[in-house]
Structures are given as structure tokens and as C-alpha cells.
Amino acid sequence: MLKKERQEFILHQLNLHNKILCADLSNKMGVSDDTIRRDLQELAQDDKLIKVHGGALSKSFHTAFDRKMVYNLEDKNIIAQKTAALVQSGMYILTSGGTSILEFAKSLDSNLNATFFTCSLNAAIEFAHHPSIEVVMIGDKVSKDSMLTTGASAVQTIESIQADLCILGINSLDTQFGLSENDWEVVQIKKAMIKASKKTICIGISEKLNSQQKIKVANLDEIDILITELDPNDPILLPFKHKGLTIY
Amino acid sequence: MLKKERQEFILHQLNLHNKILCADLSNKMGVSDDTIRRDLQELAQDDKLIKVHGGALSKSFHTAFDRKMVYNLEDKNIIAQKTAALVQSGMYILTSGGTSILEFAKSLDSNLNATFFTCSLNAAIEFAHHPSIEVVMIGDKVSKDSMLTTGASAVQTIESIQADLCILGINSLDTQFGLSENDWEVVQIKKAMIKASKKTICIGISEKLNSQQKIKVANLDEIDILITELDPNDPILLPFKHKGLTIY
DNA sequence: TTCGTATTTGCGGTTTTTTGCCTAATTTAA
DNA sequence: TTAAATTAGGCAAAAAACCGCAAATACGAA
Numbered sequence: 001m002l003k004k005e006r007q008e009f010i011l012h013q014l015n016l017h018n019k020i021l022c023a024d025l026s027n028k029m030g031v032s033d034d035t036i037r038r039d040l041q042e043l044a045q046d047d048k049l050i051k052v053h054g055g056a057l058s059k060s061f062h063t064a065f066d067r068k069m070v071y072n073l074e075d076k077n078i079i080a081q082k083t084a085a086l087v088q089s090g091m092y093i094l095t096s097g098g099t100s101i102l103e104f105a106k107s108l109d110s111n112l113n114a115t116f117f118t119c120s121l122n123a124a125i126e127f128a129h130h131p132s133i134e135v136v137m138i139g140d141k142v143s144k145d146s147m148l149t150t151g152a153s154a155v156q157t158i159e160s161i162q163a164d165l166c167i168l169g170i171n172s173l174d175t176q177f178g179l180s181e182n183d184w185e186v187v188q189i190k191k192a193m194i195k196a197s198k199k200t201i202c203i204g205i206s207e208k209l210n211s212q213q214k215i216k217v218a219n220l221d222e223i224d225i226l227i228t229e230l231d232p233n234d235p236i237l238l239p240f241k242h243k244g245l246t247i248y
Numbered sequence: 249m250l251k252k253e254r255q256e257f258i259l260h261q262l263n264l265h266n267k268i269l270c271a272d273l274s275n276k277m278g279v280s281d282d283t284i285r286r287d288l289q290e291l292a293q294d295d296k297l298i299k300v301h302g303g304a305l306s307k308s309f310h311t312a313f314d315r316k317m318v319y320n321l322e323d324k325n326i327i328a329q330k331t332a333a334l335v336q337s338g339m340y341i342l343t344s345g346g347t348s349i350l351e352f353a354k355s356l357d358s359n360l361n362a363t364f365f366t367c368s369l370n371a372a373i374e375f376a377h378h379p380s381i382e383v384v385m386i387g388d389k390v391s392k393d394s395m396l397t398t399g400a401s402a403v404q405t406i407e408s409i410q411a412d413l414c415i416l417g418i419n420s421l422d423t424q425f426g427l428s429e430n431d432w433e434v435v436q437i438k439k440a441m442i443k444a445s446k447k448t449i450c451i452g453i454s455e456k457l458n459s460q461q462k463i464k465v466a467n468l469d470e471i472d473i474l475i476t477e478l479d480p481n482d483p484i485l486l487p488f489k490h491k492g493l494t495i496y
Numbered sequence: 497t498t499c500g501t502a503t504t505t506g507c508g509g510t511t512t513t514t515t516g517c518c519t520a521a522t523t524t525a526a
Numbered sequence: 527t528t529a530a531a532t533t534a535g536g537c538a539a540a541a542a543a544c545c546g547c548a549a550a551t552a553c554g555a556a
Contacts, residue, residue: 002552003504019253022542032506037543052252053513054542121373121385128369128390137369137397139387139405142376149385157387251514270532280516285533301523302532 001029007039014049014058018213021055058211075205075229076100080107082227082248083167083203089113091164094193096186097123097148098169100203108133117161119149119189143185150185158192166197170204172211175239178220180213190217201225206236220245249277255287262297262306266377269303323453323477324348328355330475330496331415331451337361339412342441344434345371345396346417348451356381365409367397367437391433398433406440414445418452420459423487426468428461438465449473454484468493 001009006029013020025036044051050059080103087093089112095101097120105126115134116127121142127135140154168190172180179202181187194200200218206228225246230237232247241247249257254277261268274284292299298307328351335341337360343349345368353374363382364375369390375383388402416438420428427450429435442448448466454476473494478485480495489495 019250021250033542034507034544035505038505050252052250054250057250057252121369121376124390125369125373125395128392128395135390135392137385137387137390139385139397139402142372142383142385144376144383147373147376149387154387281532282517283515286515 001031003039006031006035007043010036010039010043010056011048014056018058019055024055076103077107078229079203079205079227080104083201084108086201086225086248087112087114087165091115092161093117093165093167094158094161094163094197095123095167096120096169096190096193097146098204100169100205101167102126104167104203105130117158117163119154119158121147121149143183146183146186148186148189150189155188155192158189158196161196163193163197164199166193166200168193168200168202168217170202170208172213173202173204173209173226173240174212175210175220175243177212177216179217179223181215181217182213184215187215187217194218194222199224201227203227206230206234209236209240249279251287254279254283255291258284258287258291258304259296262304266306267303272303324351325355326477327451327453327475328352331449332356334449334473334496335360335362335413339363340409341365341413341415342406342409342411342445343371343415344368344417344438344441345394346452348417348453349415350374352415352451353378365406365411367402367406369395369397391431394431394434396434396437398431398437403436403440406437406444409444411441411445412447414441414448416441416448416450416465418450418456420461421450421452421457421474421488422460423458423468423491425460425464427465427471429463429465430461432463435463435465442466442470447472449475451475454478454482457484457488 009029010020010025013025022033022036022040026033040049040051040056043049044056048059050057076099079100083104084107087108091114093114093116095116095118097118101120101123105123108130110131112130113132115136117136117138118124118127119138124135124137127133138149138154138157140149140151142148143150168179170179171182174180181190200223202223202225209228220240220243223245225248226237226240227248228237237247257277258268258273261273270281270284270288274281288297288299288304291297292304296307298305324347327348331352332355335356339362341362341364343364343366345366349368349371353371356378360378361380363384365384365386366372366375367386372383372385375381386397386402386405388397388399390396391398416427418427419430422428429438448471450471450473457476468488468491471493473496474485474488475496476485485495
């Protein structure tokens with residue numbers, strides 16, 4: 001196995017699992033630990049991954065946790081503005097949770113007259129602060145990690161709605177694997193939301209693009225619009241445009 | 249699990265729960281207390297969290313904490329303690345919203361194993377911070393004044409529950425008129441909750457006693473227990489005791 | 497093809513990091 | 527105050543990283 005080939009494989013594994021161990025890789029590929037270590041070192045120098053003692057972590061994984069809240073607030077605001085422009089009075093809208101959605105909720109025009117359905121406790125509270133919009137909280141068991149209601153009852157409720165729009169925060173979006181998540185229950189909710197809506201909008205900072213997580217939520221062709229903080233003509237977004245998504 | 253990964257996880261947990269215990273983390277991740285402590289130490293050195301005896305606090309939480317100073321907090325705490333003492337593992341409990349309920353949620357024993365049903369968005373979030381209890385959010389249209397879900401669907405959901413306990417925050421309680429409220433929709437919810445439970449507990453500061461509001465929720469005989477910040481033998485509470493309520 | 501060079505790889509020995517355990521000291525709660 | 531829980535520091539084992547070197551391999555030019 002060639003060096004280049006090996007490094008491609010490492011990056012692939014990293015996209016899949018978000019972390020890799022030196023020992024695992026050397027075993028799986030039948031090369032020495034040293035070789036793997038040298039590979040990881042090079043890839044880390046090229047900023048393709050984060051080298052840590054014992055293995056390596058995917059970049060998106062690392063940035064996903066500690067930066068997202070603080071750093072990207074400005075970006076999230078741009079996203080929120082763009083998204084708010086797509087919402088019109090009279091619409092019925094399904095939304096997930098996440099910081100991008102919260103920012104979006106704050107950016108809504110104060111004389112907007114729409115109805116929002118959500119499984120996110122925090123989003124519901126944020127929407128409820130708005131003077132004129134209606135908020136419907138979709139009930140079920142509360143998933144503590146995500147502060148989302150999840151379960152069969154919630155899915156059933158969503159299925160009984162015919163919404164104009166579905167606005168989802170992105171965890172991971174990839175041209176090949178599509179929209180993906182790590183939490184099975186949350187995936188079920190998002191799938192139901194997409195199915196219950198005429199149009200699906202995915203919003204999130206560009207960091208989340210070109211990364212994958214364990215469970216698929218939807219293929220790219222199920223998503224209509226992609227909104228990031230970037231200019232719609234940014235080359236990073238081109239592959240998604242080619243796949244048929246409308247970019248804002 | 250890699251060291252870096254572990255530390256990211258700790259920060260993630262901290263963002264979610266605002267506080268974490270050494271022992272909890274070491275259990276959850278299957279490493280020794282020492283390792284966790286060393287992790288927390290490093291993260292504290294990097295200013296990512298605040299290390300305290302037994303665990304750590306989220307930075308944002310600590311700064312946001314003092315603004316929550318409600319004037320009756322001490323009284324509410326007494327109420328919360330008394331109420332928490334009545335809850336046992338395995339119970340199914342319906343609760344309304346309000347600051348007293350929120351304080352109650354914070355006072356629950358960390359190894360309690362009960363299931364809470366609520367229409368209050370804020371209460372659901374507070375309950376969800378607890379490590380082991382289950383939280384079910386009852387869905388419906390969000391009433392903006394009270395941040396409660398109200399409506400036929402919510403009432404129907406409540407009717408399908410058989411709870412051990414119903415814990416209601418008091419708006420007005422009067423020996424003659426009983427428990428009363430001003431919001432028609434909220435009244436419907438509370439009535440349904442009382443009906444769906446074996447026992448009903450009313451909690452609130454004594455200021456709320458001997459006052460009436462427009463719409464009756466329940467007669468005194470539908471209420472089993474009354475909890476205030478006062479001593480159970482306080483003369484203010486005597487009339488309620490005579491009406492058959494148990495006072496704590 | 498064959499040769500020479502540059503790169504890559506594996507190995508042994510050493511150093512560093514990480515982790516768990518131990519004990520003593522400190523803090524907390526009753 | 528005492529008793530229990532938490533922490534600090536030292537220590538040792540295991541894992542991982544580092545270093546230099548020599549063998550193996552790839553690659554381009556004759």
C-alpha cells in the first residue's frame with residue numbers, strides 16, 4: 001500500500017469515525033506504528049487533522065464543540081438574516097434546534113405572522129418571545145443531550161402536519177453522504193420533519209460542510225436550500241450547487 | 249478514549265448541564281477519578297471551566313447565575329426542599345410551571361429516578377438538567393404569557409396519564425374559592441393534571457394565600473397537600489388545615 | 497533493462513506522556 | 527467536633543512518541 005493511498009484511507013476513516021488510534025491503523029493496514037505516526041504528522045502539518053497522543057481527531061469534531069458557541073456568532077447572524085428573508089407571513093414552519101436556529105428566531109421580523117412547530121425546548125422559548133408568531137411545541141420524551149423532544153409520539157405529531165417549510169440546523173452535510181447526525185432519535189425527528197414539509201432548508205456554518213456522522217438523515221436531493229455564512233458563489237459551495245441545491 | 253476526546257466531552261457535558269461532578273464523569277467514561285481531576289485541572293488552566301471541589305462549573309453559567317437572583321429565592325428554596333422530600337423514585341409526576349417549580353427541580357436529589365410530565369418549557373429544561381430523571385414535554389400551542397403549552401391536545405395527552413403526584417405552583421389559593429387562575433387555557437391544563445393524578449400538591453409562597461382570581465381551577469377538597477415557606481403550625485395555615493389539607 | 501539516488505519504512509533503544517494506585521492532607525457535611 | 531469525600535503529590539507500569547540508522551523500495555536517467 002502506497003503512502004499516498006494510506007493517507008487517503010486515514011482521512012476517510014477519520015471522516016467516518018471522527019477519531020482514530022495509531023494502533024488500530026497500524027493493525028488494519030499492516031504497517032508499523034512509526035509509519036502511521038509519520039503519516040499523521042504530515043497530515044497534521046497540512047492541517048488535515050488534529051494529532052493527539054495515541055491517534056488523531058477530525059478537525060470538524062474538534063471545532064464542533066468548543067468554538068461553535070462563541071466564535072461563530074457573527075457568522076450565525078449572517079445565516080439568520082438570510083434565513084429570515086425566506087420566511088413569509090402565513091407560513092407553517094417546522095424547525096429543529098441548535099444555535100443557528102436560535103439566532104434565526106431572534107432575527108425574525110417583528111410583524112411576521114407565521115406558525116412555528118418545533119421539538120426544541122430552547123427554540124420554542126426563543127420563538128415565543130416574538131410578539132406575533134404562533135409557536136407549537138411538539139411533545140414527547142426530552143432527550144437530555146440535545147434538549148429535543150424525541151420519540152414515536154413526536155414523529156406521529158409531525159406526520160400530522162403539512163408544513164410549507166422545514167428549517168434544519170446542520171450537524172454534518174456532505175455531497176456524497178448527505179445530511180447526517182449521531183443521535184438515532186434525533187434522526188427520526190428530522191426525517192419526519194423533512195417528509196412533512198414542502199421545502200427543506202438546511203442552515204449552518206460552512207465548517208459543518210463536507211463532514212459526515214454515523215446516521216444519515218436525508219440525501220442531498222431531499223434538501224432544497226442551503227444557507228451558510230459564505231457568499232453563494234464561494235467555491236466551497238459549488239459541489240452542492242451542482243447537486244441541485246439552491247444556495248443563499 | 250483519547251485524552252483530548254475526553255476533554256472535549258467534558259466541555260460538551262458542561263455546556264449542557266452547567267455543572268459536572270468528578271465521580272459522574274469517571275463513571276460515565278470508565279476512567280479513574282484522578283484522570284478526570286487532571287483533565288479538569290488542565291481545562292481550568294486554559295480557562296475553559298471553573299474547577300470547584302468535587303467537579304466543575306461552566307464559565308457562562310457562573311456569570312449568568314447571579315442575575316437570576318429572585319427576591320423570594322430563599323423562601324422558594326425552603327419550599328423546594330420540602331417538596332423534594334415528598335418525591336420518591338419510580339413515581340410519575342405531573343407538574344405545572346412557575347418559579348417555585350423551577351427551584352423544586354433544582355433541589356431534586358441527584359440519584360432520584362422518577363418521570364416528570366410538564367407543560368412548562370422552562371420546567372422541562374430544568375428537569376432535563378437532572379442526571380437521572382426522565383422528562384416528558386407535553387406538546388401543544390405555546391402560551392406566551394406563561395410559557396406553557398395549552399390546548400385540547402395537551403389536555404388529551406394529560407388525560408392519558410395516570411400519575412402518582414401532581415405538583416402545582418399556586419397563583420391564588422383561598423379557603424372558600426379554592427385554587428384559581430386568570431388564564432382560561434392554563435386552567436384547563438391544571439384541571440386535567442389534577443384529575444390525572446392520585447395526589448395533588450400545591451406549592452407557593454404564603455403571599456399567594458387568601459387571594460382569588462377569576463377562574464376556579466379546583467376546590468380545596470381536590471387538593472391534598474399544601475407547601476409554603478412557613479412552619480406547618482403557622483396560624484396563617486390553620487384554616488387550610490381545618491379544611492383537610494396536609495401542611496408541610 | 498540497470499544503476500544510482502532519494503524516499504520510505506521498520507527496528508532497537510531511549511524519552512515522554514498518560515494513567516492508576518497509594519498515602520497524606522484538605523475540604524465538606526453532619 | 528467527627529466522619530466521609532475530595533484533592534495533592536509521589537510513584538510505577540504501560541503506552542506512545544522520538545531518534546538515528548540500516549534495509550527496502552520507488553523512481554528517473556542512461
